[in-house]
Amino acid sequence: MIEINQVTKWYGDYQVLKKCSTRVEKGEVVVVCGPSGSGKSTLIKCVNALEPYQEGAILVDGIEVGNPKTDLPDLRTRVGMVFQNFELFPHLTIEQNIMLAQRDVLGRSSELARKKAKGLLDRVGLADQAPKYPSQLSGGQQQRVAIARALAMDPKAMLFDEPTSALDPEMISEVLDVMTGLARDGMTMMVVTHEMGFARRVANRVIFIDSGEIVEDCPTDEFFAGNRNPRTESFLSKILNH
Amino acid sequence: MQIWNWSGFFSYLINPYILNGVLTTIWLTVVSLIGGLVLGFVVALMRRSNLRLVTVFAKFYIWLFRGTPLLVQLIVIYTALPQLGIRFSVIEAALLGLALNEAAYLAEIIRAGIDAVPDGQSRAGRALGMTERSIMRHIVMPQAFKVIIPPLGNSVNGLLKTTSVTSVISMEELLRRTQVLIQEKFMVLELFAVAAIYYLLLTTLWDFVQRRIEKKFGQSTQKLSLEDQR
Numbered sequence: 001m002i003e004i005n006q007v008t009k010w011y012g013d014y015q016v017l018k019k020c021s022t023r024v025e026k027g028e029v030v031v032v033c034g035p036s037g038s039g040k041s042t043l044i045k046c047v048n049a050l051e052p053y054q055e056g057a058i059l060v061d062g063i064e065v066g067n068p069k070t071d072l073p074d075l076r077t078r079v080g081m082v083f084q085n086f087e088l089f090p091h092l093t094i095e096q097n098i099m100l101a102q103r104d105v106l107g108r109s110s111e112l113a114r115k116k117a118k119g120l121l122d123r124v125g126l127a128d129q130a131p132k133y134p135s136q137l138s139g140g141q142q143q144r145v146a147i148a149r150a151l152a153m154d155p156k157a158m159l160f161d162e163p164t165s166a167l168d169p170e171m172i173s174e175v176l177d178v179m180t181g182l183a184r185d186g187m188t189m190m191v192v193t194h195e196m197g198f199a200r201r202v203a204n205r206v207i208f209i210d211s212g213e214i215v216e217d218c219p220t221d222e223f224f225a226g227n228r229n230p231r232t233e234s235f236l237s238k239i240l241n242h
Numbered sequence: 243m244q245i246w247n248w249s250g251f252f253s254y255l256i257n258p259y260i261l262n263g264v265l266t267t268i269w270l271t272v273v274s275l276i277g278g279l280v281l282g283f284v285v286a287l288m289r290r291s292n293l294r295l296v297t298v299f300a301k302f303y304i305w306l307f308r309g310t311p312l313l314v315q316l317i318v319i320y321t322a323l324p325q326l327g328i329r330f331s332v333i334e335a336a337l338l339g340l341a342l343n344e345a346a347y348l349a350e351i352i353r354a355g356i357d358a359v360p361d362g363q364s365r366a367g368r369a370l371g372m373t374e375r376s377i378m379r380h381i382v383m384p385q386a387f388k389v390i391i392p393p394l395g396n397s398v399n400g401l402l403k404t405t406s407v408t409s410v411i412s413m414e415e416l417l418r419r420t421q422v423l424i425q426e427k428f429m430v431l432e433l434f435a436v437a438a439i440y441y442l443l444l445t446t447l448w449d450f451v452q453r454r455i456e457k458k459f460g461q462s463t464q465k466l467s468l469e470d471q472r
């Protein structure tokens with residue numbers, strides 16, 4: 001579904017990604033972890049062309065992302081994205097947040113878009129919040145709305161960039177539960193997170209990135225069983241010890 | 243000659259010639275505001291462009307029109323350009339000068355409004371497959387609007403009074419008509435008082451409208467009315 005091949009990216013003369021390669025099969029959940037500033041966000045932003053890359057190739061559903069001829073808006077509707085800071089539209093109600101791109105991009109009628117929004121809000125456990133504005137919701141609720149908003153486009157894969165790291169601890173599980181449900185339903189997911197419990201329970205594979213390099217890329221069991229690269233080891237001991 | 247002629251004052255207060263001048267001032271304001279908004283929006287977008295040449299041009303435009311007096315701009319448009327073969331009627335020259343000048347101020351106000359919307363908002367729209375145009379229209383501008391309204395309102399207040407500058411190219415708005423009557427009737431104080439009262443009336447009415455708009459879109463003037471021009 002997602003194939004990343006020898007991707008290299010520079011910010012000016014700073015190399016953020018160094019020949020990164022990996023693939024995410026249909027229905028697979030891959031967790032990406034690594035120290036802050038290692039290039040995790042940059043890597044997944046390259047997947048839906050929010051960031052350009054200079055070398056290598058990324059294929060999403062068979063389409064080359066870096067090809068100048070690629071219809072980017074079309075590509076992006078196939079890949080949903082959830083951000084650390086939710087990025088709900090503050091001037092729109094929850095329902096309108098989920099309806100906007102359905103109508104604008106997919107050209108759905110407003111009845112259809114509303115019906116879809118209602119169904120998805122129900123799925124993330126927020127059916128009664130439709131008429132409210134984002135600022136009236138808790139962080140955990142906002143992030144669940146953001147997930148519903150991305151799902152409304154019927155994406156074939158979902159990207160998550162640290163979806164729980166801006167949340168108060170008591171709200172983390174409500175978001176992870178929604179994501180777990182999605183994974184169980186067969187969604188293809190690439191998730192940047194440091195929630196190792198989630199990785200252990202849900203991920204098929206875990207990738208560890210350090211300084212723009214993919215240092216580790218292995219099945220979840222192996223990743224947690226040991227036999228890891230020393231850099232992975234030192235990172236994990238830091239995040240698991242508190 | 244008496245110092246203050248009450249009956250003269252009252253008769254000019256309801257004089258059709260003056261009242262027509264008031265109407266001219268109003269439509270000059272409205273039309274040049276619309277022109278200024280459209281052009282200002284374009285310049286604001288150019289100012290934020292990725293193409294260096296476009297940005298430089300927008301900056302130059304803003305620098306030029308904010309850095310020179312409207313009076314000079316009007317005289318150039320009305321009397322200097324004809325020497326190059328570009329001729330405008332008084333009305334055209336007045337509207338052009340006002341709109342070009344206003345656009346330079348509005349471009350900065352609009353740009354500040356757009357810049358106030360976090361990049362993450364556009365990124366979220368892009369990630370949903372929306373085009374840049376849609377993002378601007380449905381996500382960025384509605385949010386920028388809140389920031390733009392207070393300084394825009396103040397700018398309209400300024401514009402109501404600034405239209406009087408077009409009297410120098412004999413545009414027959416309120417001030418020009420007041421001056422014409424003064425030349426005939428010599429009631430300097432009475433006539434200027436009448437003109438002042440009408441300007442006050444217009445700006446007060448606008449203040450009232452502005453407050454209603456701000457209330458509707460919920461943001462206080464104090465917070466953002468840094469813009470003070472001319």
Ligand SMILES: Nc1ncnc2c1ncn2[C@@H]1O[C@H](COP(=O)(O)OP(=O)(O)O)[C@@H](O)[C@H]1O
Nearest residue numbers: 011014016034035036037038039040041042043
């Ligand atoms: N727009 C940018 N311009 C320059 N450098 C950037 C930009 N965005 C990120 N970087 C740098 O690239 C590196 C990787 O960033 P990022 O992918 O956000 O890391 P992570 O998500 O793993 O914390 C960091 O060192 C960051 O400072």
Ligand SMILES: [Mg+2]
Nearest residue numbers: 040041042162
């Ligand atoms: Mg990041």
